[in-house]
Each structure stands twice: as C-alpha cells, then as structure tokens.
Amino acid sequence: MTTTYPRAERAARARLAAAELAADGIDGVVFGWVDNAGLTRVKSVPLAQLEHAAEYGVGAAPCFDVFLVDDSITSAPGGTGPVGDLRLVPDLDRLTRLAAQPGWAWAPADRYTQAGTPHPGCQRRFARRATDALARRGLTVRAGIEVEWVVARADGTPATTGPAYGMTRFVEHSDYLREVLRALTAQGLAVLQLHPEYAAGQFEVSVAPEGPVEAADTALLVRHTIRAVSARHGLRVSYAPVFTEGSVGNGGHLHLSLWRDGLGLAAGGPGRHGLHPEAEHFLAGLLAELPALLALGAPSVASYLRLVPSHWAGSYRCWGLENREAALRLITGSAAGQANAELKCFDATANPYLALGGVLAAGLAGLDAAHPLPPETTTDPADLDTAERLPSSLAEAVDAFEKSTLLREALGPELYEAVLAVRRAEAELFAMHTDAEVVEAVRWRY
Ligand code: GLU
Numbered sequence: 001m002t003t004t005y006p007r008a009e010r011a012a013r014a015r016l017a018a019a020e021l022a023a024d025g026i027d028g029v030v031f032g033w034v035d036n037a038g039l040t041r042v043k044s045v046p047l048a049q050l051e052h053a054a055e056y057g058v059g060a061a062p063c064f065d066v067f068l069v070d071d072s073i074t075s076a077p078g079g080t081g082p083v084g085d086l087r088l089v090p091d092l093d094r095l096t097r098l099a100a101q102p103g104w105a106w107a108p109a110d111r112y113t114q115a116g117t118p119h120p121g122c123q124r125r126f127a128r129r130a131t132d133a134l135a136r137r138g139l140t141v142r143a144g145i146e147v148e149w150v151v152a153r154a155d156g157t158p159a160t161t162g163p164a165y166g167m168t169r170f171v172e173h174s175d176y177l178r179e180v181l182r183a184l185t186a187q188g189l190a191v192l193q194l195h196p197e198y199a200a201g202q203f204e205v206s207v208a209p210e211g212p213v214e215a216a217d218t219a220l221l222v223r224h225t226i227r228a229v230s231a232r233h234g235l236r237v238s239y240a241p242v243f244t245e246g247s248v249g250n251g252g253h254l255h256l257s258l259w260r261d262g263l264g265l266a267a268g269g270p271g272r273h274g275l276h277p278e279a280e281h282f283l284a285g286l287l288a289e290l291p292a293l294l295a296l297g298a299p300s301v302a303s304y305l306r307l308v309p310s311h312w313a314g315s316y317r318c319w320g321l322e323n324r325e326a327a328l329r330l331i332t333g334s335a336a337g338q339a340n341a342e343l344k345c346f347d348a349t350a351n352p353y354l355a356l357g358g359v360l361a362a363g364l365a366g367l368d369a370a371h372p373l374p375p376e377t378t379t380d381p382a383d384l385d386t387a388e389r390l391p392s393s394l395a396e397a398v399d400a401f402e403k404s405t406l407l408r409e410a411l412g413p414e415l416y417e418a419v420l421a422v423r424r425a426e427a428e429l430f431a432m433h434t435d436a437e438v439v440e441a442v443r444w445r446y
C-alpha cells in the first residue's frame with residue numbers, strides 16, 4: 001500500500017528536512033501539482049515555512065480543477081467557482097534538490113480539503129487509489145514514462161540541424177545533453193537512455209521503472225529538469241504533441257509491467273509470448289477501455305494531430321510484439337524481468353496521475369472480468385481492412401469517456417466531472433481553429 005503520513009509526522013519530517021536543505025544552501029521549496037488540463041501549477045515556500053506547509057498545507061483555489069490550457073477557466077457541476085480553498089501538502093518522500101535550479105528544492109503535492117481530508121479531485125490520490133486496489137489483489141505494477149521533447153532556439157526554431165537519431169545532433173548539443181544527464185542523475189533519477197529522436201530538434205530520455213505514482217512524479221521531474229537545463233543554455237523546450245505540423249510528434253509512451261510475488265507476469269507464462277493469464281486479462285482490459293482512456297492519456301485537441309497512422313504514435317486499437325503502430329506494443333526485453341507493455345498512444349499533455357490511475361483501473365477491470373486478449377496484430381495495422389483506429393479527435397475520445405461507467409466510478413464524481421468539463425471546454429475552445437492554429441496555440445504551453 002502507498003504511504004501517507006498524519007499531520008504531526010509530516011511536520012516532524014519537514015523540520016528535519018528543512019535543516020538538511022538549509023545546510024545544502026537551499027532557500028525555497030516548490031510544490032507542484034498537475035491540473036486536469038495537464039499543466040503543472042506550483043506554489044513555493046521559503047525554508048522557514050516548510051514545516052508549517054507540510055503540517056497544514058498551503059492554500060490553492062479549487063478552481064484550478066477547471067483551468068484550461070490557455071489559463072481560461074471553465075466550470076463543472078458541483079464546482080464552487082471562485083469560492084473555497086484547498087491545501088497543497090508536499091510529499092516529502094519525494095523532496096528533491098533541483099540540480100538545474102540552484103537553491104531550490106521540489107516536491108510533488110497532494111491536495112487536501114481545509115478540514116484535512118483528501119480532496120476528491122486530487123489526481124495524485126486517484127493514482128494511489130488505483131495502485132492500492134491492485135495491491136489488495138496481490139499485484140504490483142511497475143511503470144515508466146518516456147519523455148520526448150523538441151529543443152528550440154530562442155527564436156522558436158528547432159535547435160538541431162543534424163539527421164534523425166544522428167551523431168551530428170549529439171555533437172551540436174554535447175554540453176547541453178551532458179548537463180541534462182548530470183542533472184537528472186544528481187536528482188537520483190535512474191536514466192536508462194538519452195538519444196536524438198526523429199523530428200527536428202527532438203530528443204528522448206527514458207528512466208527505470210518504479211511504482212505508478214513514483215513514475216508519474218518522475219516524469220514531471222524529468223520534464224522540469226530538461227526545461228531548466230535548456231533555459232540555462234538559452235534554449236526553449238516543447239513537450240507538445242506536435243511541434244511542426246505534419247511531422248512526427250512528441251509521445252509520452254507509458255511502459256507497464258505487472259508483478260505477483262516478485263514474478264513478472266509478462267514472461268514465462270503459458271500465453272502468447274510468455275504472457276501469464278493475469279497479464280493477458282490486464283492488457284485486454286486496457287484495450288477494451290482504450291478509446292475512453294484517451295480522454296486521460298491523450299487529452300488535448302493537439303493530441304489527435306499526433307495520433308495518426310505511420311507516426312509511431314500507436315493510433316490503432318490493437319496489440320503486437322514490437323509493433324510500433326499498435327497502441328499496445330509488447331516488449332520482451334533482454335531479460336524476463338524486463339518484459340513489459342508499452343502504451344504508445346499517450347502523450348505529455350496527459351496529467352500522468354490521471355493516465356496511470358485510469359490505466360490501472362481498466363487493467364483491474366480486465367482481470368476481474370477475465371477479459372480474453374484479442375488476436376495479435378503482427379503487421380502494420382494500416383495494411384489491414386479490419387484494423388480499428390482509435391478516436392481521431394478529442395471530441396470522439398470524450399464521447400467514449402462519457403460512456404465509460406468504469407472510469408466514472410474509478411475517478412469518482414468530482415474528479416470525473418471536472419475532467420469532463422475541461423475536455424469539453426478545450427474541444428470547444430479550438431473548435432474553429434485550423435490544425436496549424438492549434439499547433440501554434442499550444443506549442444509552448446506544454
Ligand atoms: N515520437 C513518436 C511518438 O509520437 C514515437 C517515436 C518512437 O519512440 O517510437 O510517439
């Protein structure tokens with residue numbers, strides 16, 4: 001089960017942490033949380049306030065639950081508009097000294113009500129709940145989110161001239177990439193790979209798998225760190241699904257493996273490619289819910305400009321071993337413990353806690369119903385008459401989300417309604433925009 005601490009214990013831990021941070025020359029701590037539009041919002045406190053903040057939280061308006069990507073604010077049924085307040089409580093288990101922002105530390109925040117109870121709209125809590133539901137079944141999930149980004153010059157043009165995956169790009173940005181690597185590593189992140197990607201200016205970093213909530217925290221920390229290192233080099237960063245219209249975009253591929261008693265369930269089993277029955281049911285549950293899950297994992301209007309065939313974005317609702325056009329790509333890995341499934345259709349506009357919580361809930365439902373895993377797709381699905389495309393617009397994904405009793409129940413009414421309101425409002429916001437205008441409007445927002 002995931003750990004949460006009572007108030008007095010939080011205060012005691014913060015007192016110790018503040019003394020250690022002071023000794024390390026830290027002046028303040030940034031508390032980050034991600035809204036339903038997928039943007040990280042923050043508050044910060046000086047060290048002297050850390051203990052009080054950990055004990056009681058710091059104020060944050062509930063209307064952040066209905067913020068949109070352009071900072072306009074919509075409303076949800078049952079919402080309180082400009083009235084009321086919530087408390088942001090830093091998770092000191094994840095307190096991190098920011099290597100590329102000297103003098104600052106960071107902690108992800110959980111959101112509580114003024115009365116000290118968990119806020120039902122807290123996305124991080126939702127991911128914890130889903131993790132705990134699997135734990136009650138004796139199952140553990142290990143997850144990792146790949147981070148792809150486009151690095152641009154101050155004028156906004158892609159900052160590489162070299163070819164895709166090319167050494168030229170590495171030479172062009174040798175010092176920058178070294179600093180990215182050093183900063184991530186200094187923050188305790190286990191980097192697995194760093195490489196140039198396909199699109200102009202694009203790079204990717206992957207990190208080792210961990211628990212779902214931790215993996216979501218890590219994805220955010222990786223992104224903040226890359227942005228901070230970039231700023232120190234006079235560079236700009238975009239995690240938007242599409243940077244250049246028509247080109248391959250930025251994904252946020254989610255890797256998942258399911259474990260029971262320390263045994264990875266994606267290898268050594270009697271099923272296809274060694275899948276254990278529980279892993280098959282889990283993946284079948286994901287596939288069954290995938291159109292609705294896109295409202296959590298590919299939640300922006302721009303997501304659907306990326307999620308098209310022949311862009312390695314996984315725009316077909318199918319699975320296949322090492323199939324880069326399938327939404328669910330099975331990876332055997334070089335050792336049994338590394339076998340995992342990669343959900344390719346998600347991107348970095350997702351609130352990672354919502355995406356992970358939704359995926360775990362869908363997987364668990366697949367297990368409960370003993371969903372059979374459909375036949376494997378072993379070729380490019382674009383070549384098959386029978387292949388099923390995933391939703392091709394946010395509006396379509398929202399339709400599926402509205403019909404999903406599973407996600408409605410898993411999220412709970414308050415969070416579900418807020419997410420739905422934000423999705424509908426963003427679809428409306430960009431309804432009259434051309435694709436080029438959508439790309440332009442959100443390029444620097446994520
Ligand atoms: N950039 C591609 C995407 O939008 C993925 C490329 C790859 O890593 O396969 O998801």
Ligand code: MG
Pocket residue numbers: 146148197204
């Ligand atoms: Mg990639």
